[in-house]
């Protein structure tokens with residue numbers, strides 16, 4: 493069984509304690525996108541932001 497993946501909002505520079513645990517990046521991205529829209533008013537999740545998120549998840553292993 494694969495290890496869980498983790499994302500912390502502060503990994504991408506927000507002063508925010510929100511974090512997420514998931515099984516895959518594909519599963520996590522829409523949830524992160526929703527959080528970014530609702531809490532950080534980031535309504536259009538640009539490709540560069542997606543890349544930062546994916547890098548952060550990979551870094552956390």
Ligand SMILES: [Zn+2]
Pocket residue numbers: 501506508509510527531532
């Ligand atoms: Zn956040």
